[in-house]
Amino acid sequence: MIQATEMHQALGAFDKTTSRWGRITMIIGLIFSLSAPAYLVFFAGLDIEIAGIFAAFGALAAVFGVIWIVEPLTYFPILGASSMYQAFMIGNISNKLLPAAMIAQATIGVKPGTRKGELSSVAAICGAATVHLISLFIFVGLLGTWLVSVIPADIIQTVQLYILPTVMGAVVVQAIVSQKAPRAAIIALAVSIIVVLIAKLYTPFGLFSTAVAVIATATLAWFLRDKKTLGTPEDTTNEELPEGPVY
Incomplete structure (x- = not known):
């Protein structure tokens, strides 16, 4: 019990640190991102009206x-609080950071929504960002012009067309296998098919299709869940204190 209490205190300190510095870095990033447009509006003499x-x-x-609204609600259960600061500062969440976090969680055998799952997401996002920066420096900064000149245009178009579906398909399969929740997977698949069909028939609905799919899937999965299971995370023991943020 003493060890569990010490772990709880350490996680509490971790939450306080990430919450404080996460807010600070996000505010700094917001200031930097708005500084150039603000300069153009107020000091560049471009005669841009506020209206x-x-x-x-x-x-x-x-x-x-x-x-x-949908993205934070969708990503938080998988990434956790600390990883959310990283993800929204770095960007490319759905096609880079989220797959990295899910693969890391599946590899070490932890579930999303647990403290171990959150810490694995932090490490995975750090690794993904590092690999991204190194690959950008090498394949874009150093070899970018040469690679574009030697790769046929039709191959580049094919890669651009299929790379995102390929990554997302692999992530979906990984999530289904690791989560071991076939009922929720079937619900998500059925809802997605219905939403896609409606979006094809009524084009304006496509603007809200993601929100509808996420909310409908979460709601149906909750009401149709197996109420016989306790839902206790597999990576907790009786000696551990409850999971979740500690402040």
């Missing part, structure tokens, strides 16, 4: 606003 800025923001919010 035009709000109109453009409203147009973008109408299209992508739902993603601002």
Whole structure:
């Protein structure tokens, strides 16, 4: 019990540190990202009206606003609190960081939503970002122009067309195998098919298809879950204190 208490205290310190510095770094990143547009608006003499800025923001919010809500709700159960700061600072979450986190969790045999799952996500995202930066430096910074000149254009188009479905397909299979929740997987597949069919018949629905699919899948999976199972994470023991953020 003493060891579990010490672990609980260490995780509490970890949560406080990541929450504090996560907020600070996100605010700094926001300031840097807005500094160049702010300079163009107020100091570059481009005669940009504030009303035009709000109109453009409203147009973008109408299209992508739902993603601002859906993405954090979708990623948090898998990544955890500390990894969310990393993910939204780095970017490329769905096609790079999320697959890395899920593969890491499956490899070491932990479940999303647990403290071990969160810590494995942190390590996986650090590794993915490091590999990304090194590969960008080598294959884009040093060899980018040469590679583009020697690779046939049709191959480049084929890679651009199929690379994302390939990555996402592998991640979906990995998630189904590692989670061992066939009922939830079937529900997600059925909901996705219905949403895609509706989006094809009614084009404006496509703007909200992701939100509808996520919310409908989560709701149905909850109500249709196997109520006989306790849902206790496999990587906890009786001596450990409850999982979750500690403040």
